[in-house]
Amino acid sequence: MKFAKLAFAAALATAALPGAAFAQEVAAGATVYGPEGNVVGTVTSVSGGVVVLDTGTHKAPLPANAFGKSDKGPTITVTKQQLDEMVSAQLAAAAQARDTALIAGAAVNSADGKPAGTVKSVEGDDVVLETTDGPVALKRDTFAVDANGALMARYTAEQLTAAAKGGAGAEAAADTGTAE
Incomplete structure (x- = not known):
């Protein structure tokens, strides 16, 4: 936000x-x-x-x-x-x-400007982001469009990697508010 x-x-x-x-x-x-x-x-x-x-x-x-x-x-x-x-x-x-930008197949960058993966699916407020390390389940409100019009997740590449590998990652960041 x-x-x-x-x-x-x-x-x-x-x-x-x-x-x-x-x-x-x-x-x-x-x-x-x-x-x-x-x-x-x-x-x-x-x-x-x-x-x-x-x-x-x-x-x-x-x-x-x-x-x-x-x-x-x-x-x-x-x-x-x-x-x-x-x-x-x-x-x-x-x-x-x-x-408008949050559709299956859309490229996603991380909050720190790195390529994060692509949107695998969007069902209501539930979004699956396919990363090189595996899928990460996120909520719609954890995405935004940056100043250049590119879709981005509000997590760093490191947080998304940790989440894909089953670590604390993005969901822990959401619980602590560090993604904002």
């Missing part, structure tokens, strides 16, 4: 938030306000120029330069509702692109 959210942050930076007049440092825990002074959300993390803002509905990654300053604290130029709608639309578009 992080890939789609980071892509969203880049799109949002250029399209939805051009008017942030005074960029400022924003720290984790800060409350962020919208253009009408209403709470939009709380900053959960700041890393590499990306601020993750939790609206209560979504965790939206925003570029640090999208934030301005108000009397109350950090501000952005959209309301909570507008931000939630933008994130929902971006996530729906990403899911549609994934679902």
Whole structure:
């Protein structure tokens, strides 16, 4: 999910938030306000120029330069509702692109950009990825389309190899959240 959210942050930076007049440092825990002074959300993390803002509905990654300053604290130029709608639309578009690409025979890359194998079958939310080390059963939501339009699994090549060989691999990564 992080890939789609980071892509969203880049799109949002250029399209939805051009008017942030005074960029400022924003720290984790800060409350962020919208253009009408209403709470939009709380900053959960700041890393590499990306601020993750939790609206209560979504965790939206925003570029640090999208934030301005108000009397109350950090501000952005959209309301909570507008931000939630933008994130929902971006996530729906990403899911549609994934679902279009996720077909039997499709080539798949790993999260670290290595060839991972091909899709053997897709039945509902259950996907079998055929790797050189054997089949790996994954769920639909563990796939995404990268910035170049290529289908990718949200696991590293190492995790997929371990899963194919019966090790902890991808499913353990899913249980611990390391795939995101």
